[in-house]
Amino acid sequence: MSDTKYLLSTCNLSIGYKSKSKVDVIASDINLNLESGKLISLIGENGIGKSTLLRTLSGLKKPLEGAVLLNSKNLKEYDQIDLAQNLSLVLTEKLPPSNLTVFELIALGRQPYTNWIGKLTETDLEQINQAITLTQIEYLAQKKYYEISDGEFQNVLVARALAQDTSIIILDEPSTHLDLFHKVALFKLLKKLASESKKCILFSTHDIDLAIQLSDEMIVMTSEKVVQDQPCNLISKGVFDRLFKDENIKFDSEKGRFMIR
Amino acid sequence: MVATRNTLFFSLLSLLLLLALVLNISLGQVAIPFKEVIKSLFGSTASKDTWEYIIINFRLPKAITAILVGIGLSISGLLMQTLFRNPLAGPYVLGLSSGSSLGVSFVILGAGILPGILSTFLISSYGIILASCLGSFSVLLLVLLISKYLRDTMTILIAGLMFSSFASAIVSVLSYFSSAEKLQKFTFWSMGSIGNLSWQNITLLAFAVVIGLLLSLFSLKALDALLLGENYAKSLGLDLKKSRRIIILATSILAGSITAFAGPIAFVGLAVPHLSKLLFQTSNHRILFCSTLFIGAIIMLFCDLVSQMPGFDFTLPINAITSIVGAPVVIWLLVRKNRLV
Numbered sequence: 001m002s003d004t005k006y007l008l009s010t011c012n013l014s015i016g017y018k019s020k021s022k023v024d025v026i027a028s029d030i031n032l033n034l035e036s037g038k039l040i041s042l043i044g045e046n047g048i049g050k051s052t053l054l055r056t057l058s059g060l061k062k063p064l065e066g067a068v069l070l071n072s073k074n075l076k077e078y079d080q081i082d083l084a085q086n087l088s089l090v091l092t093e094k095l096p097p098s099n100l101t102v103f104e105l106i107a108l109g110r111q112p113y114t115n116w117i118g119k120l121t122e123t124d125l126e127q128i129n130q131a132i133t134l135t136q137i138e139y140l141a142q143k144k145y146y147e148i149s150d151g152e153f154q155n156v157l158v159a160r161a162l163a164q165d166t167s168i169i170i171l172d173e174p175s176t177h178l179d180l181f182h183k184v185a186l187f188k189l190l191k192k193l194a195s196e197s198k199k200c201i202l203f204s205t206h207d208i209d210l211a212i213q214l215s216d217e218m219i220v221m222t223s224e225k226v227v228q229d230q231p232c233n234l235i236s237k238g239v240f241d242r243l244f245k246d247e248n249i250k251f252d253s254e255k256g257r258f259m260i261r
Numbered sequence: 262m263v264a265t266r267n268t269l270f271f272s273l274l275s276l277l278l279l280l281a282l283v284l285n286i287s288l289g290q291v292a293i294p295f296k297e298v299i300k301s302l303f304g305s306t307a308s309k310d311t312w313e314y315i316i317i318n319f320r321l322p323k324a325i326t327a328i329l330v331g332i333g334l335s336i337s338g339l340l341m342q343t344l345f346r347n348p349l350a351g352p353y354v355l356g357l358s359s360g361s362s363l364g365v366s367f368v369i370l371g372a373g374i375l376p377g378i379l380s381t382f383l384i385s386s387y388g389i390i391l392a393s394c395l396g397s398f399s400v401l402l403l404v405l406l407i408s409k410y411l412r413d414t415m416t417i418l419i420a421g422l423m424f425s426s427f428a429s430a431i432v433s434v435l436s437y438f439s440s441a442e443k444l445q446k447f448t449f450w451s452m453g454s455i456g457n458l459s460w461q462n463i464t465l466l467a468f469a470v471v472i473g474l475l476l477s478l479f480s481l482k483a484l485d486a487l488l489l490g491e492n493y494a495k496s497l498g499l500d501l502k503k504s505r506r507i508i509i510l511a512t513s514i515l516a517g518s519i520t521a522f523a524g525p526i527a528f529v530g531l532a533v534p535h536l537s538k539l540l541f542q543t544s545n546h547r548i549l550f551c552s553t554l555f556i557g558a559i560i561m562l563f564c565d566l567v568s569q570m571p572g573f574d575f576t577l578p579i580n581a582i583t584s585i586v587g588a589p590v591v592i593w594l595l596v597r598k599n600r601l602v
Contacts, residue, residue: 084498096346098488099544112498118482
């Protein structure tokens, strides 16, 4: 490991899409520093490029310019197994149809550690069971993944990422289809995992009110720039006032939430 | 509990396979007493020379071919269903068999255009295998290329269908210009037959199938990861490009070599993986691989048995039987489950 305290950081990162004819820059000059033990939320309006940023940070997509550093080493220098042992994902995409049980789905998180045919060792089973216990989904383990509710499924995906035993977990809009109760439960779980297991957890969300209350730090994406800071500092700087370009939405800095005028 | 159930199923499948094999060898157009069948199989002389000859040189090779064909097509179907995230994928549906047909038709029907030595090589079994593998390989590549642009899995099937009609159109054009003798040869090939392979050809086929199976065996972990979709698979440390290449290679070797020897055989590749998923209720590819091997062999042995029509003196084309058995199975699966996996 390195002497720096940052697990994941970016250096003048530029993200976007490149095709033969043109380069479509979504955001540039992004400088982020993510520490272990912190729950960090990423917010911004629809289409601003949150998913693109997360995909670039997780190595699914190449940066246009600049670099993503994982443990001070450039992400592109990692081989895929190494990366998978350091960084796990929870994505928004639907799973292809299959007969997987919840247990089998979580067990797939052990792939970076298993042998050529994917045999689970004692250590693997321990990690899987630990992930199941931490997320409190023991009662689901033998069910098929398509038989459970959206809220339960989100927990299963978190458990899968936990089983992968990585220092960083990145989640793309994990709270989207959940009701308030399940949203709060999920965020609380993430908070607990971050502080107790010393993981760095980064998630994007549209539940800004909840994110302000629960995150240790926030990354705010607007069309002009990308800012990272603690929620209270962001409020006092007035960052949230400029988040939406609509006269009817106003941020109430006393209550820490958005109001409709 | 699941483990004991699986052991039970596998023992049952082994018994069924044994039964299918024995029935397949002992029944046929010529009635041979069961005791004589066993005798000839285990080296001692049967009471009649013709019986022994039929068993050793006709029925045994045919049974072995049936097993190889059933295993190979079913495994290639299993690989394709996971790779394309599509429950209806299979070597026949995606146009691989048509690709093979096209390759073989070029060789059989078009060989006359080429200079002597080349056409002699091409028309030999090596040439036909090569052409057939190349045909299925190129169709698979095309389907894969198109599937990158089509997110919807159903449209991939339509693309496969289009390849099939395109290939058969080319075959029609070739047939139009070829001699009656060549046309007959090709028509017989396209009806599918597992009956007249020499021991030498069987060795060749077995070799190709074993290579295909080995490649599949090394892809099982990747296939499990692909159950979560490509992005998750990548995040689990999977080298997606490499794994995909191996899977494609395995499928085209299996489908290509089998189609070369036995003709395009429908529905086995599609139906068998579903039967084994239905029976074992799992997506774990290690279990599915083994069960698909068993069920593929059993189904093909039974289909061949039916096509022999014991007691009658004619043989039906095997392709017709697999379709008659396979198509209703798929429809029944669709209706019953309403949710194919």
